Amino acid sequence: MRTLFLSLVGAICAFAGEVRPNLIPYPQECKWTGDTVPTVNIKPSIVIAEGSVQAPVCVSEAYVLEIARDKVTIKANTKIGSLRALATLQQLKESGKLPIGTVHDWPAFPIRGVLQDVGRNFQSIPALKRQILVMERFKLNVFHWHLTDYPGWRVESKINAGLNDPKSRSRKPNSQYSWEEIRDFITFATEHGVEVIPEMDMPGHSTYFGKGLGFDMQTPQGLKVLEAEITDWAKLFPSQLFHTGSDEVQIKMKEFVPAILAKTKASGKTPIIWSPGAVVRDSSIILQLWAKAGLPKSNPYIDSRYVYTNHMDPSEAANQAFIQLAGVPRTDGRALGAILCNWPDHVIDDETNANRVSPTWPVAVAFAESAWRGVAKDNKSLYARVPETGTPELETFLDLERRITAQRNAVVALGEPFPFVAAAQIPWSVVTTEPGAPEPTDWSKGSAAWGGTVYLNHHWHELPSWLALTKKPSVAWAQTYVYSEKAQTIGLSIGFNVPSASDGHKPELASVNGQWDVAGSAIWLNGKSIAPPKWAYAGLNGKAVAEKPWVDHAWWMRAPQTVQLKAGWNEIRLCTPSHFNGQKLRKWMFTVIPTQWDAKTRTLSEVDGLRFATKPQ
Secondary structure, three states, X not given: OOXXXXXXXXXXXXXXXXEOOOOOOOOOEEEEEEEEEEOOOOOOEEEEOOOOOOOOXXXXXXXXXXXXXXXXXXXXXXXXXXXXXXXXXXXXXXXXXXXXXXXXXXXXXXXXXXXXXXXXXXOOHHHHHHHHXXXXXXXXXXXXXXXXXXXXXXXXXXXXXXXXXXXXXXXXXXXXEOHHHHHHHHHHHXXXXXXXXXXXXXXXXXXXXXXXXXXXXXXXXXXXXXXXXXXHHHHHXXXXXXXXXXXXXXXXXXXXXXXXXXHHHHOOOEEEEEEOOOOOOOOOOEEEEOOOOOOOOOOOEEEOOOOEHHHOOHHHOHHHHHOOHXXXXXXXXXXXXXXXXXXXXXXXXXXXXXXXXOOHHHHHHHHHHHHHHOOOOOOHHHOOOOOOOOOHXXXXXXXXXXXXXXXXXXXHHXXXXXXXXXXXXXXXXXXXXXXOOOOOOOOOOOEEEEOOEEEEEOOOOOOOOOOOOOOOOOEEEEEEEEEEOOOEEEEEEEEEOOOXXXXXXXXXXXXXXXXXXXXXXXXXXXXXXXXXXXXXXXXXXXXXXXXXXXXXXOHXXXXXXXXXXXXXXXEEEEEEEOEEOOEEXXXXXXXXXXXXXXXOOOEEEEOOOOEEEOOOO
């Protein structure tokens, strides 16, 4: 039986005989002597010379970091390589002691990116600069800037005034980026080792276009406008790569996409296009994979499947260890890497919530490790589950979870949210009943599940969850026990069927006062019901809520419920139905995690000294 002691922050554990510092991404090769030296304000000696560091792939970012008792030396082939070494050194210094040894490191893929959709929800340049600093810390090197979407075109147009018209925008109508702001941002990103790739999404996701110009993109007039804008953007954005969108749209003008791709190429850029999206037969076009796209046979590609943070729970961060990005352990020339995407479909009024509504950074941090190190073997069975007891996979999961937790304070200090709490080993007994059936009394035959968040059925049905895929209505009951050395007041973060920040999940947003969710889920501590929060938008239907800012829909966005633990063992019991009004919930899941709440930074953390078991021991 597994138990959990929630006292993980700052720990260093043994992993396969090696002492592993709290580094993310963990380097490809490390040789530690076991000795340390106090961290001092010493400037590392940096040697940048082409060919000075060998690597099987991505030599431009390779480096060697040597830490001795009296000096630190960095060797790199390029300035970018030295930035990667400095990122490693910075993380090592934060423990107060530097481990003596040598790091030889390089990335598995040349593209390791984060997408931000500012077309739907505008974010200021200062906010984006904060994110670049987080990316630099974790060696993420591509910022995919989704600059146009239904609510608006966000780049100042020098040639089409209608695209600048606030009346064309449905959200933040006066918000766009000037060329000066964009150039300043690109310069900043470049200095911190991040390439900015722009996306002009065409011809879909573009209702602003008709509002501002009076005609559709898929017309001769529309095509002419876009070709001129591509020429201008090609001058503005120095990246060789240029994203042209083309997903989720009916192509009515068959010459549209070929003309856009030809113009992009003629402007000196290499086009990227979504797949699934418009069909292209040019093998030089880069395909960015999403949804259930298969690996292309001839085109170079970037993987974004299963890394949409708007659909994810923070607990899924450590599962990134089992996702083999791009279908290969490391780049083979066509597999260019992966980009993690934040698609905030619903309105976000406060830009500080852009990466809180979707738990972007905990997932991105773990994604950074997989994209940098590569994953030897894909394991889809562990995309959304905690591995079984006694397996090497559990050791991998817990080690990554520990290192993710150790990054929380640094990311919050950079001004970005980090909604993650380590809770992988909370054990549950789960029993299912028919709706209306009595509460179970015999838990001995219950199914086992683990984690602070438990997916009973994942919303991506192809991913194995803790229960068999449910088609007819049922109710899941779950039970665990928590041991406290003393009577104490703690926080308990609770969530049921947390909706995705995606248009298809609007029904679950219809909160009901006095209920945890629309389906009537409930939870008890020592037999006493735990009341839900007073919901901000209780009584409104999903459509009405969709254009209101998200403030409390997810457990990690709000303060935990205050509960009283008695000394000794405490029973936690809950129930959650699979259906609502005859319709299966998109995300049949629950979360129960003891937490502390920092109201100033709106950050959750672990409660130390608690132990869990499925039976009092």
